[in-house]
Each structure stands twice: as structure tokens, then as C-alpha cells.
Amino acid sequence: MKNFTKTNIGNEGRTELHDKLALTGAEVSINQLPAGASVPFVHSHKNNEEIYAILSGSGKAIIDGEEIALAAGDWLKIAPSAKRQFFASNDTAIAYICIQVKENSLGGFTAEDAVIY
Amino acid sequence: MKNFTKTNIGNEGRTELHDKLALTGAEVSINQLPAGASVPFVHSHKNNEEIYAILSGSGKAIIDGEEIALAAGDWLKIAPSAKRQFFASNDTAIAYICIQVKENSLGGFTAEDAVIY
Numbered sequence: 011m012k013n014f015t016k017t018n019i020g021n022e023g024r025t026e027l028h029d030k031l032a033l034t035g036a037e038v039s040i041n042q043l044p045a046g047a048s049v050p051f052v053h054s055h056k057n058n059e060e061i062y063a064i065l066s067g068s069g070k071a072i073i074d075g076e077e078i079a080l081a082a083g084d085w086l087k088i089a090p091s092a093k094r095q096f097f098a099s100n101d102t103a104i105a106y107i108c109i110q111v112k113e114n115s116l117g118g119f120t121a122e123d124a125v126i127y
Numbered sequence: 128m129k130n131f132t133k134t135n136i137g138n139e140g141r142t143e144l145h146d147k148l149a150l151t152g153a154e155v156s157i158n159q160l161p162a163g164a165s166v167p168f169v170h171s172h173k174n175n176e177e178i179y180a181i182l183s184g185s186g187k188a189i190i191d192g193e194e195i196a197l198a199a200g201d202w203l204k205i206a207p208s209a210k211r212q213f214f215a216s217n218d219t220a221i222a223y224i225c226i227q228v229k230e231n232s233l234g235g236f237t238a239e240d241a242v243i244y
Contacts, residue, residue: 013209014190018200027178028236031204035176035228036153037236038202052244057234059152061144063224065182073131083135085155087148092130093244107180107224110240111152115232117174119145119154123227127169127210 037110043069043098055090061109062086062096069097069104080104089113154227160186160215172207176230179203179213184221186214197221206230 015031019040028037043049052072062071064084071078071086073094078086080096088094090113098104117123132148136157145154160166169189179188181201188195188203190211195203197213205211207230215221234240 012191012193013206014195015204016195017202018198019202020200026237027202027204028233031178031202033176033178033204033233034230035232036178036226037233038178038226054242054244056240056242058236058240059150061148061150061153061155074129076129078131078133081135083137085134085136085144085148087132087144087150089130109153109155109226110233110236111228112232112234113151115152115229116145116150116154116227117229119175119227120143123173123175124170125173127171 035111035115039108040105041108042103042105043096044103045098046100048097049095052093052095054093055110057112058090058110059113060088060094061111062088063107065105065107067102067104068099069102070099071096080106152228152232156225157222158225159220159222160213161220162215163217165214166212169210169212171210172227174229175207175227177205177211178226178228179205180224182222182224184219185216186219186221187216188213197223
């Protein structure tokens with residue numbers, strides 16, 4: 011049994027990695043919305059914090075009624091209870107990563123969790 | 128207290144988001160290695176699974192002695208105990224995201240964890 015898994019993401023509209031990579035601490039999706047499109051619903055989470063990274067293009071998020079402009083290079087953390095919806099710009103598509111992790115699940119990290127050889 | 132945090136990542140060599148975004152379920156870093164460079168040590172983890180995404184460029188990882196070619200669009204999950212080291216190609220830089228999460232920390236996700244409005 012190998013200690014790693016690997017996949018390659020091309021130009022798919024949405025790809026979910028949990029099952030593809032046998033993730034145990036996160037779900038990760040890579041998403042594209044065409045110009046003028048939006049995620050067709052508002053949602054929140056019961057237990058999971060979400061981390062979003064804008065890879066390309068532009069758009070906006072509405073989080074608890076507040077409008078946030080989004081462009082490539084932006085990273086967002088959203089608390090579980092926040093009501094959120096994502097939109098591409100009217101004239102530009104948006105591509106983004108969404109990372110779902112359990113709120114407060116991280117213990118030590120980086121130097122505290124690493125073993126250096 | 129807002130239910131979200133936001134930052135923008137430009138062309139920095141390495142940026143860590145845990146403190147910038149007040150993450151509680153992950154550490155995320157955005158990294159660049161110039162052509163010919165490598166992370167200067169081999170490391171493993173005590174408790175954390177790592178998920179890597181190659182954003183641009185190319186290089187390789189050596190994981191438990193196995194060499195894996197890396198290019199933009201590749202995603203990897205690496206188990207905590209695996210010994211790993213990352214390298215840019217000799218003639219090309221590499222940019223990548225590293226997500227650290229506690230192994231086996233994720234409960235329900237996506238439809239199971241979401242509340243739709």
C-alpha cells in the first residue's frame with residue numbers, strides 16, 4: 011500500500027477529490043462557473059469550515075448578506091454557520107478551489123507536527 | 128465578529144494562511160521554488176495528512192524513495208508517515224499549494240454536512 015495518491019485535474023466543471031485521493035482530513039473540490047453563472051443555492055455547514063482559493067477569473071461571494079468581490083489570488087475562510095453563495099462575474103468565468111475541513115480539528119502543524127530527516 | 132476572513136496572495140515565495148485567515152481545521156501554504164531549487168530537507172508528519180496542488184511549472188517529489196513527476200494540475204495526498212521532499216525542475220520553477228489537515232479528522236461533508244436555504 012503506497013503512502014500517497016495522485017490525480018490530475020484538467021478543465022472539468024467540478025471535480026471532487028475526497029474519493030479520488032482517499033482523503034481522510036478534508037474534502038477538496040475544484041470548481042468553474044461560466045460568466046454570469048452562480049452556485050444555484052445559498053448554503054451553510056453543520057461542522058465544516060470552508061477555505062476558498064480563487065484560481066482565475068473574477069466574481070463575488072455573498073456571505074451573511076455581505077457582498078465580497080473576488081479575483082485570482084484571493085483566499086477566504088468561511089465559518090460553518092455563515093450563509094454563502096458564489097457568483098462568476100457577468101462577463102468573466104471564475105475558477106476556484108473549495109477545501110472543507112472540520113472546524114477546530116487541527117492540532118499541531120508545520121514545525122510542531124513535522125519530523126525532519 | 129464577521130463569519131469570514133479574506134486575504135490576497137501575490138508572488139510571494141511562501142505564504143502561510145493559518146494565522147492570516149484564523150484557520151482552525153487546516154494550515155495552508157502557497158509555495159514557490161525557483162528552477163533548480165528544492166525544499167532543503169526530507170520530512171514526514173506525526174499526525175497530519177498533506178494535500179499538494181501544483182499550480183504552475185513542473186518538478187518532482189520523492190516520497191518514500193519513489194520519484195513522482197509533477198506538473199500543473201496534479202494533486203497529491205501524502206500520508207503522515209511518508210518521507211517526502213519537493214523539487215523544481217532544473218529549468219522551470221514550480222508553484223504549489225500545501226494543505227495540512229489532521230488525518231481522519233473529517234466527518235460528514237458536502238451534502239451530509241450542508242444546510243441548503
